[in-house]
Amino acid sequence: MSTVLDVKIPRMQRDGFALKEIEFQVEAGYLTALLGMNGAGKTTLLSAISGLLPLPEEAEVMIGGYSLRENEKEAKECMGFVFDDSPFDEGMSPLLTGQMYGPYYRNWDMTKYIAYLERFEIPKKRAIRKLSKGMKMKFQLAFALSHGATFLIMDEPAASLDPVFRDEFMEVLSEILEDEECGILLSSQLVSELEAKADYTMMLYQGEQMFFDSTENILDxxxxxxxxxxxxxxxxxxxxxxxxxxxxxxxxxxxxxxxxxxxxxxxxxxxxxxxxxxxxxxxxxxxx
Amino acid sequence: MEKGRSVGSYFLFVVREGLYRLKTELFGWRGFVMILIGGYMILDTFEGINESDTLMFQGIAALWVVLLFPPRMGKLLYLLPFSKKERVRYLGTYSVSYLMFLVMLFLLVGIVAFFASGYSIFLWMRHFLLCTFPFLMLYSGTVIDSLSIAVRRSYPNSGWFFSTRGWWQQKPDPVEEIREDCTGTVNATKKNMMSAEEKENAKKQTRFTICLVLCTIIPAIQCCVSYTYMELCKRAPWTLYLFTVLAYISAAIGLYLYWSRISDEMNKKGSVGKGDDVCSL
Known part of the structure; x- marks a missing residue:
């Protein structure tokens, strides 16, 4: 079992909102749920971890053993992202996105990417904006898995999926975790569903980490x-x-x-x- | 198996991206508007022959083109595996290429106009360099700024050009909206709760905005009202050159302002906050 994400944020302030005393890890082969009410700071935390917000001096985020501050490039190589609000250009097709942005990753594997697109039944040449919500999520997942990400960060990936698609998506995640090479940090409002599937749970409240432990331990x-x-x-x-x-x-x-x-x-x-x-x-x- | 290549081939990337943009955007509704603009610019040159060297529509077309082809990439810039240095290099290349792309669009129309109407390409280029280019030059600063900073500052809120999608398609983040609703009650006291550093940053931001607006005014006026200018300049030619020099200087200052802000932002550390001077939700 290896640690794919190690977060230590003693304090981080942004627009009058603060994250306080955040310290948790994500292990390979495990799903860690990031839970919290609206406005708890989940998106801010995920933005900080993914590099969208600058980290304060005291904070340290290690992804795949690389410091996000000192070895940003290597850290990002290890990180895959799946966001509810896709960061990719929606006018591009999945195939073109792979051709355009994939090669920036050292371990990018186009064959693997196409195989994932086929497996997830994503039309390769249709514009991303024309894909269904579930397909967009799977497309992002395919992109993340094709550059050998060992850590997946997911912000509300299943929020707007119907229950059938959600189950299918969670099944895919379970398969990814089976190999024990990749760890997932997933934030969601679907608490009851995550409770059954998450190995670890991190609860945020008012920007503060209330607890972080295995889901079983917390509930027990x-x-x-x-x-x-x-x-x-x-x-x-x-x-x-x-x-x-x-x-x-x-x-x-x-x-x-x-x-x-x-x-x-x-x-x-x-x-x-x-x-x-x-x-x-x-x-x-x-x-x- | 196609393995990843090292990041360094920025030029190739941008050329590829540029071609992609040409293909997709010119074949969409923007392309249709672009054809209308181009067509009108050509017709304008017919008018220009009669009116000696006045081109009414070129400056307005520049504004349209700028609005039609907003920069893309947004969040992705910070998610892809770029080191800080690579990101800056990428931004520079992207902006210069973007400017080149716009200039080439204009030149293309100029050449077509030259062949269609027999209007002097020299005069056309003269008008372009004197009136339109300073504005386009300044716009390349807006490109890097919106790619590098605005997305970071506005994330996850949506802004003007800052998303990979158009601003017209943007949906505000519901969580952020709720947070903003909640913070509404404490907004009045928020200013008092700001740390000295935050107050200084806010002042700096205001100064930056004022300077930038001042720097934008001259090239924008030069670009938009070039027709009137030309009329005026027939009587006093030196005014045109004076304003052109001023427009170029303003655009250069504007670019410098953008660049200094970008450098600051790239080297910026996150705020830690002091004591209990925070508003937690």
Missing amino acids: KFLLVRGRYELFPYMKSRILGERLSEYTAEGLILNNGDPVRLDLECVRPTMEDLMYYIKRGVIRKGMV
């Missing part, structure tokens, strides 16, 4: 207890935060192995639940 750290509200006072000392409805109540507790009352239903929270409690200030930095 907490428990949701549900039941009648009258029973809650007995657990008051353990409940970190609660969500009340007219008849039932739900509370978040730390899963530290202590028994829970049998008359309360006890379930593992989802990432969406955790996001709710982060927003409420119940889950704070350092708790996971």
